[in-house]
Amino acid sequence: MTSIDLASEPLPADTIGLLEGLTTTRSIRRYTGDAVPDAALRAMLFAASRAPSGSNRQPFRFVVLTDGQVAREAKRIVAEGARRAWGHKRAADGYDQGSGARDDSPKARMARAMQTYVDDFEHAPVLVLPCLQRYRAPWSGEGASVYPACQNLLLAARALGYGGVLSMWHELVERELRALLQVPEEVVVSATITIGRPAGHHGPVRRRPLAELVYGERWGEAPDWAIDPPDTRHTSAGPPRATRS
């Protein structure tokens, strides 16, 4: 589809419900080799940019990298950062200690999945670097004008049969990356998102029991209605700790 066609082409029709999408969109780290067509990228980025931002300033910008020369170089740079960062994290968080030494433990499986992801990073079909154009000094609430858009992007990928994952793998190589992409000084690179056709599947995600996350009139005390739907599966997750095994 050429860009001329896209100008007269509406967004694709929905095949997944809104609440279903919200509750069953997983972080997708393994992709088939399929490229993501322009029409799908257009729809994803359109959805991302419909997210709210403070005073509707829209300070979010998205660098979308597919298969051009700069894209390949950017993927290589972030891949190296990801491998270094994951190497540090794997050791520091003790992913290979305790139950991590057993091949079939959740911890060992998580470590393998992450290792595969960073090893293969260059081959992710799409790398998106969501950025925030700062208009005031850094503050703890500034993410409210960029991360809702990132979530819209991941949900839109799901809506179109794709999937992705948000990470901070750019952090260790940010200087090199900014130079390559000519990111202006006042702009923050807010995340690393990869997108592609899932090699696995979306489906229900695991979280803590709702009553641990939702409080009512008093901090730490859940309201009566904070009850997971039937068949919800739980995890406390987070990285492994020295005190866990």
Next chain:
Amino acid sequence: MTSIDLASEPLPADTIGLLEGLTTTRSIRRYTGDAVPDAALRAMLFAASRAPSGSNRQPFRFVVLTDGQVAREAKRIVAEGARRAWGHKRAADGYDQGSGARDDSPKARMARAMQTYVDDFEHAPVLVLPCLQRYRAPWSGEGASVYPACQNLLLAARALGYGGVLSMWHELVERELRALLQVPEEVVVSATITIGRPAGHHGPVRRRPLAELVYGERWGEAPDWAIDPPDTRHTSAGPPRATRS
């Protein structure tokens, strides 16, 4: 519906598609007087907590305030903060200058909508304070573990026939609010979200042209496919500036 019923009750069925929801969820600031039933709150908070977070640590916590004694007091406190903050902003950003002096200008309409919102703040059916349990020093990426959940909450409200808006109105009164709600020291109050049945309507939102927000191989240069779908309406938005009228 009692909490016993909720334990065996699945989430409501979808009536809106995922991509449609992502592209047509507006910030809703005017609500009918209807209360939000427990089953709807449960579904919204369940969807919120399915959002991703760093290492799936789930550091997000949601204080959900409806009609209890503490809820009423919290709404009063944030309402006062909102009125003070909006008063400052209205003057500082020149909402009544230039075209703002004309009743029918977008600027004047925006100012009226915001004034009505803060004047009526106490009567919003639900006030949610999404919080972030910090596990490391503050940094620019920490919002990635709480604002995606906020966006899921707003989208889930939409899925169920409700609507809401995210703001930072708690900022000026954070100390008083934290004391009332006994928020622990290491926890950040990340946003103020109100939710209710819309007095108006959801529908397409206005943003800058996609080509201003999405770049490809070079900062500032849009890829060919960054084209809005037919009939998209635009706005540069942001608060008014002295140089605009």
